[in-house]
Amino acid sequence: MSQVLMAKSEAAVPSDVSTVVQYALAEDIGDGDRNAALVATNTSARARVIARENAILAGAPWFDAVFAALNPAVTVRWSCADGQRLRADATVVELEGPVHALLSGERTALNFLQLLSGVASATHEYVERVKGTDTAIIDTRKTLPGLRSAQKYAVLCGGGVNHRFGLFDAILIKENHIMAAGSIDAAVARAREQSPALFLQVEVENLTELEQALEAGVDGVLLDNLATHVLARAVNMADAHRRRFRRDIVIEASGDISLTNVREIADTGVDRISIGGLTKHVRATDFSMRMYTE
Template sequence: MISATPLDQLPTGLVAEIADAGLDPARVHAMIADALDEDLPDGADDTTSAATISPEARGSGVFAAREPGTVSGLVIAALVFHYVMGDSVEVSDRLPEGSAVAEGDVVMRVSGPTRGLLTAERTALNFASHLSGVSTATAHWVAALEGTSARVLDTRKTLPGWRALQKYAVRCGGGVNHRFSLADMAMVKDNHVIASGGVVPALEAVRAAYPGLPVEVEVTDLDQLRELLAAGCERILLDNMDTATMAEAVRIRDASGDKAELEASGGLTLERAREVAETGVDYISVGALTHSVNVFDLGLDLVDEGAP
């Protein structure tokens, strides 16, 4: 049975780092508690570790990358170990969030009670492996866009309850966050356009209802683009357009003298990233950064230090 460490008793440096990253430490603490409860329901024991390992045994080990990539979530993994073992665990040599790593690189070391290390292992890996997968995927897109003015955006296609963490991992990979919720930016999509009677009526409806709120409107053709530029729309999403049409959209925007930002979205792949960026669009939004990312292969290799 673990003794959960309250938030106010966790290392202040770790808690401050999480807060400085734009995450809510209380929310992260609650997520760790929920994750561990899946492994240890109702305060149950880690039966395998309890049966095979002396409570006095101590161990140490390394988290190692088993493929190249960009790591994130290590700070949360470190917090998991302290949540389970309090001050009896030591976490060292942790790489900075967003570090590029090669296969075999050590990203973090842990030492403490062996039972606790093995109890916390999977939860720590689940956080760090998934978030490193997001940051690695994002870094690939950022590299593909290097030398252009386009930036890669995430979307709201996130795992329920994990949005803040996934968007954090996107930032670690060098990407830019799109709106976090339905309230902090209005995005007029095709169904809103149909319901409102056109792109401009939809834009005007949002402006009337929420003055000062950022607005982005989706277009599917260049006529809609021209209407929105004339109406002074600040941001326009180019939905499922081919490369030539996006390039023409940029030309029309530039010729108009308008400063509207253009975002490419829909059906985009890493293989197309460069050609799309070279059209001159400002953003490329990629739902796959979060909704279908592969986990990053991290592993904990434990070395037993022996029991008394």
């Protein structure tokens, strides 16, 4: 195992890091790195990764796993931990070991770092905009295929909160489900019958549907693409229902959320705001690796 000399973020590291890294390495290296073969196999080198812009760091476990898979002799020393703020031109991590491993792992390791730091940085921007409210910024299932656990980890590093992981750990009844089932009541009743222990949420597009969902006894409502003044009314309706039945209901807003309007939406009193763009509209953070042979 490569030596990692700094503790990582408090966010739980997903269990599939090694599997994802092995797939990424196979995708890039195939049956052999023809470029690294140009350098003598007994050469050792040092390298450092530099952040070229301000960012929130995420992706260290995947970065570590790349070099651990290529050669256990590679030593990795971090200057900061996932979830911490990076300043432009700061050295993020230093490496030392066989040059073939450093050359072969460079692109794959940086790909993970730039993608996940980009997700964390975008999340952090939204979290900062709603600071001072009780509203959480949460992710969605709109993730890159095969990288869901990694991107959701990055959201946590940026200060966000994870929504359900997939179709198995919570139920979100959306427009097509309602249409297929016949009504909100019918969809909710069937969900309660089949999966009584799961969190049950219904997406609504107007106040009439909201009232139907509340009367059906859901655990949460997703207010989709509602104007701010309508959101405020919806929050009041849900609050009244909470008081009347003495039960909690999670109020979530989603749809057409941006840095421009997220604070206004949070100020309506919603519990959380889900933003698909955190993981699907990714702007990678700029990193570069500089190598020095011994």
